[in-house]
Amino acid sequence: MVDLDVIRSSNTTIVRSQPLVAVFFGGTSGIGHYTLRALATAESHGGKGLRAYLIGRKAEAAEAIVAECRKLYPAGEYIFVQANDLSLLRDVDRVCIEIMSLERGKSANPRIDYLMLSQGGAPFQPRKDTQEGIDATMSLLYYSRMRALTNLLPLLLQSPLPATAVSVYAAGYEGKLYPEDLSLRNPKLYSYNQARSHMIYMHTWFMDRLAEQHRGQLRLVHIFPGLVLGPAFQSPELPVWFRVFWRWVFVPLFGRLVSVPTGECGDRMLGLLSPNRYPPRRDAITAGSGVQQQGSRKEDVAVGTDGKPGSGVYSLNWKGESNINLKAYGKFDPAEMKAKIWEHTMKVFETIEAGDVFKD
Numbered sequence: 001m002v003d004l005d006v007i008r009s010s011n012t013t014i015v016r017s018q019p020l021v022a023v024f025f026g027g028t029s030g031i032g033h034y035t036l037r038a039l040a041t042a043e044s045h046g047g048k049g050l051r052a053y054l055i056g057r058k059a060e061a062a063e064a065i066v067a068e069c070r071k072l073y074p075a076g077e078y079i080f081v082q083a084n085d086l087s088l089l090r091d092v093d094r095v096c097i098e099i100m101s102l103e104r105g106k107s108a109n110p111r112i113d114y115l116m117l118s119q120g121g122a123p124f125q126p127r128k129d130t131q132e133g134i135d136a137t138m139s140l141l142y143y144s145r146m147r148a149l150t151n152l153l154p155l156l157l158q159s160p161l162p163a164t165a166v167s168v169y170a171a172g173y174e175g176k177l178y179p180e181d182l183s184l185r186n187p188k189l190y191s192y193n194q195a196r197s198h199m200i201y202m203h204t205w206f207m208d209r210l211a212e213q214h215r216g217q218l219r220l221v222h223i224f225p226g227l228v229l230g231p232a233f234q235s236p237e238l239p240v241w242f243r244v245f246w247r248w249v250f251v252p253l254f255g256r257l258v259s260v261p262t263g264e265c266g267d268r269m270l271g272l273l274s275p276n277r278y279p280p281r282r283d284a285i286t287a288g289s290g291v292q293q294q295g296s297r298k299e300d301v302a303v304g305t306d307g308k309p310g311s312g313v314y315s316l317n318w319k320g321e322s323n324i325n326l327k328a329y330g331k332f333d334p335a336e337m338k339a340k341i342w343e344h345t346m347k348v349f350e351t352i353e354a355g356d357v358f359k360d
């Protein structure tokens, strides 16, 4: 495990090295909030400047978070961009256009250095298709996130760091995969856990493909944050059995023992900005061969999704260590699956962009 002090010191070093632009999809609650708070706190110790965009539905929650961050770091700029429903890709597109236009209007050097994607609904929901034809859970946790990531590429590619994009979900929880029914249309196959497994594989292969297209320019992470006791667990959308078990059994007995404190979670999520530990994918010859940045030790470099150190795409546990399940991925031809997932995801995007309903 990377020591928390090491992470905090790396966070301080980064904020002191340049002003940062950060975007938080899901910044109005939970892990997005904790990470933004960690960033504002780090900036308050001699940071060079911060512009942060928070995206979510609840304006009141956003106002409270902005007020909290202004207290921590008054020199920062905090901008709320309201979403209506990010399970709809047209809402993701609208929000991204607004972020890009605001950022271009505010800076001679528009960019995004850190993108967090933590929008999410309650788990254990039955399948429910959006008007655009995809399951709402799969959309919030995979399609809407990859859509935001690709929409915002023009600004991400301008980051000198280079940029880090972090999707917070369930990396490492791969189970079965049905490559011929990626959308899980067959009702006999659909369950929340099965959808989760599909979304994790798809994160890895989609991100791998993106990293190959933008070598040296992007650092892509999907991460399981551990158990972080925030507002998500009070959601009325959760099934009654879960809420009863959670409130009266799990939290009183085990909550403190097994959860990651919210402050630590924020610091660790921010720690993914470390260019030494999480470098981008390099050129074809050196890719995955543990390319070291100046000043980093080889043992500090995280292992990427291809099982090699420093290969630009990272599947991580809550401690920021690789949890890539090579045995699960070993059952598939990686080149074939990267192409398949890319084509499937692009087909979803193109169909919906054309105003049609996705049916495959």
Ligand SMILES: NC(=O)c1ccc[n+]([C@@H]2O[C@H](COP(=O)([O-])OP(=O)(O)OC[C@H]3O[C@@H](n4cnc5c(N)ncnc54)[C@H](OP(=O)(O)O)[C@@H]3O)[C@@H](O)[C@H]2O)c1
Binding pocket: 025, 026, 027, 028, 029, 030, 031, 032, 055, 056, 057, 058, 059, 061, 083, 084, 085, 086, 087, 118, 119, 120, 121, 140, 141, 168, 169, 170, 224, 225, 226, 227, 228, 229, 230, 231, 232
């Ligand atoms: N917390 C944990 O222990 C834990 C563990 C494993 C995985 N995760 C995953 O990590 C992610 C973040 O978790 P969290 O605890 O931070 O959750 P959270 O506190 O519930 O925050 C979710 C965020 O997503 C936004 N959101 C949800 N549905 C939306 C929609 N339809 N349209 C627009 N925005 C929407 C919420 O915005 P508004 O509130 O403004 O509507 C909020 O900002 C989730 O995907 C979760 O599955 C969490």
